[in-house]
Amino acid sequence: MIYEFRTYDLKPRALPEVLKLVGEAYPARSKLSPMAAYWYTEIGPLNQVIHVWPYKDLNERARLREESTKIPGWPPKVQDYLLKMQSEIFIPFPFSPELKPGKLGPVFEMRSYFVKAGGMPGQIERWGKQLDKRTAISPLAFVGHTELGPLNKFIHIWPYPSFDERMRIRKHAVDTGAWPPPGGGDNLVSQENKIMLPAPFSPLQ
Numbered sequence: 001m002i003y004e005f006r007t008y009d010l011k012p013r014a015l016p017e018v019l020k021l022v023g024e025a026y027p028a029r030s031k032l033s034p035m036a037a038y039w040y041t042e043i044g045p046l047n048q049v050i051h052v053w054p055y056k057d058l059n060e061r062a063r064l065r066e067e068s069t070k071i072p073g074w075p076p077k078v079q080d081y082l083l084k085m086q087s088e089i090f091i092p093f094p095f096s097p098e099l100k101p102g103k104l105g106p107v108f109e110m111r112s113y114f115v116k117a118g119g120m121p122g123q124i125e126r127w128g129k130q131l132d133k134r135t136a137i138s139p140l141a142f143v144g145h146t147e148l149g150p151l152n153k154f155i156h157i158w159p160y161p162s163f164d165e166r167m168r169i170r171k172h173a174v175d176t177g178a179w180p181p182p183g184g185g186d187n188l189v190s191q192e193n194k195i196m197l198p199a200p201f202s203p204l205q
Helices: 015-030 058-068 120-135 163-174
Strands: 001-009 037-043 048-055 082-092 107-115 142-148 153-160 188-198
Touching: 001 037, 001 142, 001 153, 015 037, 015 048, 037 120, 037 142, 058 163, 107 163, 153 163
Parallel strands: none
Antiparallel strands: 001 048, 001 082, 037 048, 037 188, 082 142, 107 153, 107 188, 142 153
16 A cells, blocks of 8 residues: 655645635545545645545556546646645555544644654664554554655654644653654654644545
């Protein structure tokens, strides 16, 4: 399984119209293959939307994307609202949950980390040893590393019922020693995060 994360930077104040256009066009597209999630940023880089598409492999991705161009109204006519488009292909860590429809949020935190060249296997190993302690406090939505796009990058996405719960849970995880995994700080090159909310039509809420 692979996941394509498509991140679009929008013109200021374009978000409501983009959500409207995508929401109208998506039902027809979903009959071919459903997306995993569609988020927009609330904290961090503003005026961004992130849509996530699961595929069995790159061949299936190419086939479905080609077939989708035959669907009337797809892709939605949002190009006049776009400033920048980025696509990344992620491979889930072996123990990552599957991104599937359901209610986990509505607040989602996406944390993006770059590690030193050659450091990804060790990062996966440390996470595998420690993750059960962290997910005993609150669930993980997804963790995976890039296959195509900027290399040596991994993301992890955590759902929370509210902003206040995010603060409480993160403090509890640190105070109890459940998280972060020990010994990985020297492996990290950079870190950033964004807080996202699901679009009304997102399968993952």
